[in-house]
Amino acid sequence: MIRTIAVDEEGLLKKNLPIETLIAEGFLWYWIDFDQPDEKENLLLRDLLHFHPLAIEDCIYWQQRPKLNYFEDHTFFITQSMNPSTFTKEELDFFVGDHFIVTYHHTRLEEVNKMWRLFHNEVNVREWDSYKVLHFMIDELVDQYFPIAYEIEDTLGKIDENSQNESMETLLEELFAARQKLLMLRRTVSPMRDLVYRMLNSHRLPGIMNHREYFLDIYDHLLKLSEMIDANREITADIRDSYLSYNSHQTNRVMKILTVFTTIFMPLTFIAGIYGMNFANMPELHWKYGYFSVMFIMAGIGYGMYVYFQKKGWFK
The missing domain is CATH 1.20.58 (Methane Monooxygenase Hydroxylase; Chain G, domain 1)
Structure with a gap:
């Protein structure tokens, strides 16, 4: 499915216009969302939008590491969210130019839908641009990490409280499950932190500089998450060592x-x-x-x- 939003020179919002119209007419900026596209829709990335073949390949063959690639008239971003229910990674790709943003994802993402609903209620659409949309969705992705991190932290607290009452097999099973979730979260957060750092320190992204304070806020959140993950990994090691020491003493x-x-x-x-x-x-x-x-x-x-x-x- 493909859906579009555009803002014309008068600041009016246009919805679901054909891609050909978006390219041909002079809009302030436009957003094209490829939501679980089929093979025919994938061809539009090459035939109409003329994106770089390597970036298109990364979109189609997904589950790539978060990264940033510069091309002649656009920049390509790969970002990742994490499903809090299944602890699986979900990829969201961006093609960003001065007057457009294109999103591409193989699964339905609430972060994108939230952005879509916002534009249906947004009055001052003239204040938005492609990089502000990019910031909003990356910020939503990063915010999804916190409930997962807090859940793991609560689990470790319960394990620590019940460590004297549970069998060694049960405790170690719960502990290693929590540690595995931490590792999965770390493999997502660390590359995202590096990606945002590159965005903030790149001189080839003037649009980022116009919203630098907002992207700095995202980077601060990712640093906080990294510290939480490292602290919780140390807690898992301490609980494991304490329990093994107690059992050795017994x-x-x-x-x-x-x-x-x-x-x-x-x-x-x-x-x-x-x-x-x-x-x-x-x-x-x-x-x-x-x-x-x-x-x-x-x-x-x-x-x-x-x-x-x-x-x-x-x-x-």
């Missing part, structure tokens, strides 16, 4: 107690082994009090070793 405590009991029973087993050899000449076997004496000695040794280890604090 294991060592159990092993220490088992070692104490093994040590106590070693001399008792030795004594029992001696009197279990059934030699013919073992006088104490025939002594009236032999059994009770051996039991008393074994009990004394066991109790003595227990008291010794108790004083040493091995049962704590």
Whole structure:
């Protein structure tokens, strides 16, 4: 589907005009949105709009890394949003010139639809231009990252609170799932941050300079997101290390107690082994009090070793 918006020299908004009309007539600026286009509509990028073949190829074969390419009469941007429900990347491409902006996306994006609805209610359309539209949609894309980052942060907080009550398998499964989401978000935010940085520091984009303070605001948001992601990655590492350390301590405590009991029973087993050899000449076997004496000695040794280890604090 292709939809269009144009602003004429009188500041009037024109909707859904043919692309041929937009190119031929003198509009202040126009916006063409390629929303999930088919193969026939893709040909218009080449045949009518005459965009660079490499940029068209990047549009059609999507899931590219965010980037910026300069061409003779237009600039090509690849940006990415992230679906908060599925944590999948969704690409939004821009062709931007002094008097036009063309958007291209393979999935229906709320950021684009919000821009479209805004123009249906916007009165001062003369104040807009192609780079202001670019800023609005990139800003909407970046704003979509924050709920995802906050959700991950809340998840880590709950994991930390319940770390003493959950099994190791459950906790590590939740922890690694949150860490995986962080990595996916980082792979989107970092390239977007680099893209906006290039936009702000490019002398080939005078339209960006006219709205520099707005794009700086986007860059600040991306820096904040990067800091949140790095901080949460450190939190996941701290929770993991703390839990593994706690479990190691518990294991060592159990092993220490088992070692104490093994040590106590070693001399008792030795004594029992001696009197279990059934030699013919073992006088104490025939002594009236032999059994009770051996039991008393074994009990004394066991109790003595227990008291010794108790004083040493091995049962704590």
